[in-house]
Amino acid sequence: MHTHPSSIHYNVNVSSIAGHTFNVSLRIENPDKNGQVLTLPAWIPGSYMIRDFAKSIVTMIAQDDAGQEINIQKIDKQTWQVKAVNSAVTIKYEVYAFDLSVRGAYINDEIAFFNGTNMFLAVQGQTNKCCSLTLLKPEQESLSHWKVATTMQTKMQETHAFGDYWANNYEELIDHPILMGEFDILNFSTSGVEFELILAGGHQADVKRITKDLTKVCQHHINFFADIAPVNRYQFITLLTDNAFGGLEHMSSTALMYSRNDLPSLSDAGHMTDGYRVFLSLCSHEFFHTWHVKRIKPQELFGAALDKERYTEQLWIYEGFTSYYDDFSLLRCGLITQSEYLKVVAQNLTRLIRNKGRFKQTITESSFDAWTKFYKQDESAVNNIVSYYNKGAILAMCLDLLIKNKSDKDYSLDDVLRHLWNQHGKLSIPTPVDVVQRFVETQLNLDLCDFFHSALYSTEELPFTELLERFGIKCHFSPRESLDDKGGVKTTSPIKIEFGAQIKAREIGIQITQVTEQTAAYNAGLQVGDVLIAVDKWAVSKENLIAQLNYLPIGQVTQLCVLRDKKLKQLTFKSTAAPCDSINLEVIDQERTNHWLGLPANTHEK
Numbered sequence: 001m002h003t004h005p006s007s008i009h010y011n012v013n014v015s016s017i018a019g020h021t022f023n024v025s026l027r028i029e030n031p032d033k034n035g036q037v038l039t040l041p042a043w044i045p046g047s048y049m050i051r052d053f054a055k056s057i058v059t060m061i062a063q064d065d066a067g068q069e070i071n072i073q074k075i076d077k078q079t080w081q082v083k084a085v086n087s088a089v090t091i092k093y094e095v096y097a098f099d100l101s102v103r104g105a106y107i108n109d110e111i112a113f114f115n116g117t118n119m120f121l122a123v124q125g126q127t128n129k130c131c132s133l134t135l136l137k138p139e140q141e142s143l144s145h146w147k148v149a150t151t152m153q154t155k156m157q158e159t160h161a162f163g164d165y166w167a168n169n170y171e172e173l174i175d176h177p178i179l180m181g182e183f184d185i186l187n188f189s190t191s192g193v194e195f196e197l198i199l200a201g202g203h204q205a206d207v208k209r210i211t212k213d214l215t216k217v218c219q220h221h222i223n224f225f226a227d228i229a230p231v232n233r234y235q236f237i238t239l240l241t242d243n244a245f246g247g248l249e250h251m252s253s254t255a256l257m258y259s260r261n262d263l264p265s266l267s268d269a270g271h272m273t274d275g276y277r278v279f280l281s282l283c284s285h286e287f288f289h290t291w292h293v294k295r296i297k298p299q300e301l302f303g304a305a306l307d308k309e310r311y312t313e314q315l316w317i318y319e320g321f322t323s324y325y326d327d328f329s330l331l332r333c334g335l336i337t338q339s340e341y342l343k344v345v346a347q348n349l350t351r352l353i354r355n356k357g358r359f360k361q362t363i364t365e366s367s368f369d370a371w372t373k374f375y376k377q378d379e380s381a382v383n384n385i386v387s388y389y390n391k392g393a394i395l396a397m398c399l400d401l402l403i404k405n406k407s408d409k410d411y412s413l414d415d416v417l418r419h420l421w422n423q424h425g426k427l428s429i430p431t432p433v434d435v436v437q438r439f440v441e442t443q444l445n446l447d448l449c450d451f452f453h454s455a456l457y458s459t460e461e462l463p464f465t466e467l468l469e470r471f472g473i474k475c476h477f478s479p480r481e482s483l484d485d486k487g488g489v490k491t492t493s494p495i496k497i498e499f500g501a502q503i504k505a506r507e508i509g510i511q512i513t514q515v516t517e518q519t520a521a522y523n524a525g526l527q528v529g530d531v532l533i534a535v536d537k538w539a540v541s542k543e544n545l546i547a548q549l550n551y552l553p554i555g556q557v558t559q560l561c562v563l564r565d566k567k568l569k570q571l572t573f574k575s576t577a578a579p580c581d582s583i584n585l586e587v588i589d590q591e592r593t594n595h596w597l598g599l600p601a602n603t604h605e606k
């Protein structure tokens with residue numbers, strides 16, 4: 001319970017929209033007698049990269065109870081020490097906020113959004129104490145209609161109001177993103193949980209359809225874990241822009257960024273576009289995290305300090321399994337059809353087999369090095385690293401199929417997740433690195449030792465082709481149809497000659513943005529940044545490149561005309577047959593497929 005402002009109290013005020021700044025004040029009733037140390041996190045849970053949020057603190061002063069300024073000593077990039085005093089101290093600081101991302105802080109004329117990691121100094125030695133927060137209403141008349149969206153606790157009767165909020169401790173304080181400004185609030189509820197879909201940034205979407213569909217997704221996840229939901233209130237805080245994508249999970253909310261153009265409109269008449277499916281999948285993914293990573297947590301991240309990197313090999317369990325269930329649950333609640341789902345799976349498989357980095361980095365290494373590799377990708381990523389999301393989701397699928405197959409359909413990956421919830425998440429017991437293997441071996445009595453060893457600690461290909469076949473699904477491999485081809489559908493006019501690079505259109509020619517190793521482009525010596533202007537003597541554009549290449553007989557040697565650093569170069573290109581790196585899936589035995597996808601035999605489409 002909490003009736004008075006706690007001994008640690010923060011005030012937040014939008015001080016300048018033009019300057020994109022918040023004013024924060026922090027009052028500490030009982031500062032450390034030896035001089036209070038204050039720190040700001042270097043990273044935000046769920047996003048494994050050092051971001052040095054303290055760089056956005058512009059100015060800082062400290063005052064004692066009498067209003068006298070006291071000295072602050074900076075200890076390192078994110079640590080300060082206030083001179084010892086015999087009274088309460090107040091720290092006043094200004095935070096620059098112009099990072100429009102789910103993990104940032106941002107102010108414009110319509111919204112002010114922030115994560116606590118960017119804003120709230122931690123009071124060393126007192127992070128277990130209750131904290132209170134006052135969000136001050138902007139004084140400008142033009143902002144008088146602004147509201148507040150957050151799941152932080154409050155005693156106020158009025159909802160979405162400026163005023164007083166509180167958290168049990170610092171970890172909780174920084175786990176409730178806060179949105180102030182203009183936005184729509186769409187309410188829905190299921191299984192005893194009150195949901196709010198918050199839409200900021202303007203849109204013309206069919207919100208009735210979205211809330212109806214989200215209700216099904218949320219209900220699915222709550223039923224999936226077969227227990228009362230760990231929250232009674234949940235917010236999807238969505239920042240809509242012209243073209244953005246992102247999501248970050250929190251204990252009872254998620255911050256999302258999405259393209260307003262990809263939400264369904266009233267004229268869509270129920271049609272499922274790729275853009276809308278991906279939105280539902282993103283919401284599904286983040287809400288699944290409410291259990292899986294926010295409460296079921298890897299040992300290495302459990303209560304981890306946020307001052308530096310915390311390494312874990314377990315992200316394949318957390319992001320991989322979540323990525324498997326985000327789309328699978330859309331099928332299970334009837335929002336997409338079996339063929340739509342299999343197209344998504346085939347696109348994920350295509351992405352994996354085009355990634356040469358899977359032969360150099362294991363999935364556990366990918367997890368461990370997320371901080372410096374996955375989160376700091378450059379043009380070499382396709383050749384050098386593997387994604388614990390992409391490979392993790394396919395690993396999850398393989399594991400699901402293996403468990404079903406070996407247990408004669410008695411068990412599935414669902415049982416693994418329920419075990420993780422009941423024996424770990426619910427009891428606040430972090431997961432050890434071999435938690436999945438141990439459960440499968442000792443509780444399900446299945447010997448999957450070889451699979452785990454190969455999938456987790458080697459770069460061998462996952463056995464998806466044979467496993468899918470056991471469930472009545474054939475993997476077809478064919479050359480892509482275009483450079484933008486993502487796979488997933490049967491190719492009708494496959495390309496004949498391999499290129500091997502990603503490109504973007506230029507006014508003249510095309511610019512190379514990525515070169516896949518051991519391909520024709522790589523062997524010709526094309527490099528990222530090159531502007532390819534002609535193949536043989538013929539000018540190329542993004543539109544005609546494939547046609548130009550298709551003229552070349554296999555084995556022919558041709559000159560490429562390239563501008564590199566504005567110097568003309570001739571490169572020798574040897575044409576080779578296009579590889580079969582597009583996958584599409586065909587159901588050849590629906591009855592067996594049903595043992596995986598769980599649909600009645602005659603249900604092909606919704």
Ligand SMILES: [Zn+2]
Pocket residue numbers: 285289318319322
């Ligand atoms: Zn995730």
